[in-house]
Amino acid sequence: MKLGLGLYRHQLNAEHYRFAKQCGCTHLVIHLVDYFRSSRNLPGDQPCGDDSGWGLAGNPNHIWSYEELVAIKRDINAAGLELEAIENFDPAHWHDVLLDGLKKAQQLENLKQLIRNVGRAGIPIFGYNFSIAGVAGRVKGPFARGEAEAVGMTGPCDKPLPNGMVWNMVYDSDAPIGIVPSATREQLWTRLKDFLDAIIPVAEEAGVTMAAHPDDPPLPTVRAQPRLVYQPHLYQKLIDLKPSPHNALEFCVGTLAEMTDGDIYDVVDNYSRQGKLGYVHLRNVRDKVPHYKETFIDDGDVDILRVLRILKRNRFQGVIIPDHAPQMSCAAPWHAGMAFALGYIRAGLQIVNGERGI
Numbered sequence: 584m585k586l587g588l589g590l591y592r593h594q595l596n597a598e599h600y601r602f603a604k605q606c607g608c609t610h611l612v613i614h615l616v617d618y619f620r621s622s623r624n625l626p627g628d629q630p631c632g633d634d635s636g637w638g639l640a641g642n643p644n645h646i647w648s649y650e651e652l653v654a655i656k657r658d659i660n661a662a663g664l665e666l667e668a669i670e671n672f673d674p675a676h677w678h679d680v681l682l683d684g685l686k687k688a689q690q691l692e693n694l695k696q697l698i699r700n701v702g703r704a705g706i707p708i709f710g711y712n713f714s715i716a717g718v719a720g721r722v723k724g725p726f727a728r729g730e731a732e733a734v735g736m737t738g739p740c741d742k743p744l745p746n747g748m749v750w751n752m753v754y755d756s757d758a759p760i761g762i763v764p765s766a767t768r769e770q771l772w773t774r775l776k777d778f779l780d781a782i783i784p785v786a787e788e789a790g791v792t793m794a795a796h797p798d799d800p801p802l803p804t805v806r807a808q809p810r811l812v813y814q815p816h817l818y819q820k821l822i823d824l825k826p827s828p829h830n831a832l833e834f835c836v837g838t839l840a841e842m843t844d845g846d847i848y849d850v851v852d853n854y855s856r857q858g859k860l861g862y863v864h865l866r867n868v869r870d871k872v873p874h875y876k877e878t879f880i881d882d883g884d885v886d887i888l889r890v891l892r893i894l895k896r897n898r899f900q901g902v903i904i905p906d907h908a909p910q911m912s913c914a915a916p917w918h919a920g921m922a923f924a925l926g927y928i929r930a931g932l933q934i935v936n937g938e939r940g941i
């Protein structure tokens with residue numbers, strides 16, 4: 584198992600690469616979607632947002648090119664790190680894939696080209712979250728130990744999405760007033776199937792593993808739209824929809840622990856035993872939706888060491904990143920939170936790797 588760090592777009596620079604290296608990371612997972620084009624999100628913290636989401640999506644006419652991907656990878660390699668995955672499509676590039684809109688066919692072609700670019704650049708995994716509402720409905724507060732600012736839910740969020748918005752970002756700021764009609768759950772699964780049928784064969788050819796994040800927060804509906812993977816067993820449905828080694832999971836332990844069904848250790852065992860983990864988001868949480876709170880990694884409901892032991896036993900050899908961490912009270916709240924989480928996971932990996940008979 585390898586230790587990694589997730590970096591947002593504005594953090595893709597030598598200083599942050601050195602920070603990752605100093606924390607003992609060997610791998611990076613990077614975001615190319617810019618969640619911080621809105622003043623509502625402070626760069627450095629994980630993006631949150633009110634009813635109007637995280638802000639503006641990117642340029643619909645520009646998918647990430649081979650040249651820019653390989654340039655980023657070169658800089659990361661020069662810092663002594665490996666680039667394991669890109670996390671998330673830009674809503675500007677696939678809004679009609681999620682909404683079954685008029686541009687769906689063209690956008691699927693663009694996504695195919697993007698995956699080819701990713702494969703050619705030698706980046707092994709692409710993480711995504713097939714969701715209409717996206718990561719919406721969460722709040723920030725002094726929820727973690729010592730009143731550290733963390734993210735959580737204080738109740739469901741079903742205010743409908745305005746037109747022009749999907750995946751918690753605005754892809755069309757000139758959209759006519761109105762709301763996005765609610766899809767049915769069946770429609771959403773059909774849309775996922777269309778997506779997997781189009782993308783997985785290309786991913787196989789390009790040598791890229793597609794890795795699906797579960798719905799965060801994992802409620803049956805968010806913003807009056809259905810969710811796909813809001814209970815642990817629904818991950819199996821996603822896997823079985825398109826059997827392929829390249830149809831895998833961005834396995835988020837925190838989100839899975841927030842779900843109301845299942846035992847988190849059984850869930851980790853089940854999917855890691857199947858070899859379906861692309862990479863792992865490892866964070867801790869207290870309680871379940873719709874009233875959970877993110878915690879420091881040593882302080883929630885999940886026994887992190889037990890999770891690492893299960894992953895080790897099932898021979899998971901991929902990358903583990905901290906996902907989110909509470910903001911710590913100092914001049915560099917994000918860095919301190921991540922350094923704490925990385926140190927804890929690194930110690931856990933050293934313990935587990937040093938143990939016999941597990």
Ligand SMILES: [Mn+2]
Binds near residue numbers: 796837838906
């Ligand atoms: Mn996650």
